[in-house]
Amino acid sequence: MAPRFHKLTHFHRRDANRTFACGYCHYPNGQGRPENSSLAGLSVGYITQQIADYRNGLRKSSEPGRIAAGFMIASAKNATDAEVKTSAEYFASIKYRPWIKVIETQSVPKTQVAGFMLVATEGAGNEPIGQRIIELADDVGRASIRDSRSGFTAYVPVGSIKRGEALVTAGGRGKTTVCASCHGQDLKGAGDVPPLAGRSPSYTVRQLYDFQSGARAGLLSPLMKETVAKLSMDDMVAIAAYTASRAP
Numbered sequence: 001m002a003p004r005f006h007k008l009t010h011f012h013r014r015d016a017n018r019t020f021a022c023g024y025c026h027y028p029n030g031q032g033r034p035e036n037s038s039l040a041g042l043s044v045g046y047i048t049q050q051i052a053d054y055r056n057g058l059r060k061s062s063e064p065g066r067i068a069a070g071f072m073i074a075s076a077k078n079a080t081d082a083e084v085k086t087s088a089e090y091f092a093s094i095k096y097r098p099w100i101k102v103i104e105t106q107s108v109p110k111t112q113v114a115g116f117m118l119v120a121t122e123g124a125g126n127e128p129i130g131q132r133i134i135e136l137a138d139d140v141g142r143a144s145i146r147d148s149r150s151g152f153t154a155y156v157p158v159g160s161i162k163r164g165e166a167l168v169t170a171g172g173r174g175k176t177t178v179c180a181s182c183h184g185q186d187l188k189g190a191g192d193v194p195p196l197a198g199r200s201p202s203y204t205v206r207q208l209y210d211f212q213s214g215a216r217a218g219l220l221s222p223l224m225k226e227t228v229a230k231l232s233m234d235d236m237v238a239i240a241a242y243t244a245s246r247a248p
């Protein structure tokens with residue numbers, strides 16, 4: 001498995017101008033991976049708007065060197081309007097399935113980055129989770145060949161789900177807004193406001209952080225401004241632990 005894993009998961013900067021199928025990164029059924037995002041079940045209007053934001057330089061990464069985000073920006077620019085329409089309709093028509101188990105824990109495997117994901121370092125033992133989310137493929141070999149039946153497990157700090165629930169459902173005493181008022185009942189999405197339930201918590205934290213830093217400043221992003229203004233990194237981790245733990 002090792003050489004195959006390397007070949008299929010090592011992108012290089014020089015690949016940035018090549019066009020890849022959306023499903024290569026997001027999975028053919030749109031379930032997605034921690035370094036990108038799930039597309040299944042997003043609305044056509046939302047997907048189309050995000051592509052426009054990427055094309056217009058309004059949706060970047062807070063980490064300018066982040067290669068994965070660069071690939072998405074290149075993909076948005078390389079795709080024709082007809083291709084965007086077809087892919088948006090396709091992904092919107094698919095139901096997002098439960099994909100990520102969320103487990104509170106004090107201790108996680110030591111990890112390294114391989115193929116854009118965190119992967120447990122063999123034989124390295126465990127370490128304290130601290131205030132991190134560690135999202136790992138249930139089977140690295142299957143994830144590396146984009147097996148859309150092999151999901152992920154997200155380890156989150158002990159107590160974070162409950163803390164996140166207080167922020168998401170009650171605004172954490174004025175620290176943030178009640179999410180369901182826009183994201184719909186049970187956070188399943190409402191119109192072109194995207195669903196949050198059961199989605200990758202690593203992805204969710206990146207988005208909250210990008211809204212706060214201003215790296216994500218698309219047409220609809222101002223609606224998230226008040227939500228993220230006062231959030232600390234620990235708040236974002238707790239919110240993402242909670243939203244990811246909800247049934248999609």
Ligand code: HEC
Binds near residue numbers: 020051060194
């Ligand atoms: C080479 C990998 C790659 C390819 C190919 C790719 N994407 Fe992405 N896409 C990403 C990454 C990485 C992100 C997340 C960037 C971030 O963290 O903000 C993303 C994010 C997105 C989002 C935002 C989702 C959300 O919930 O806001 C949409 C929509 C999207 N991609 C659509 C597409 C479509 C449609 C195609 C094909 C035309 C495509 N992508 C091809 C890597 C890719």
Ligand code: HEC
Binds near residue numbers: 177208219223224
């Ligand atoms: C006033 C309405 C509103 C409220 C309240 C709101 N959101 Fe949002 N949210 C939006 C809109 C609109 C978008 C799409 C923004 C864009 O396209 O840039 C969004 C996008 C997001 C995204 C990115 C999703 C993706 O697929 O990329 C996350 C994560 C998110 N919101 C989390 C939250 C959380 C957590 C809360 C509550 C603490 C919350 N939102 C409250 C309107 C809202």
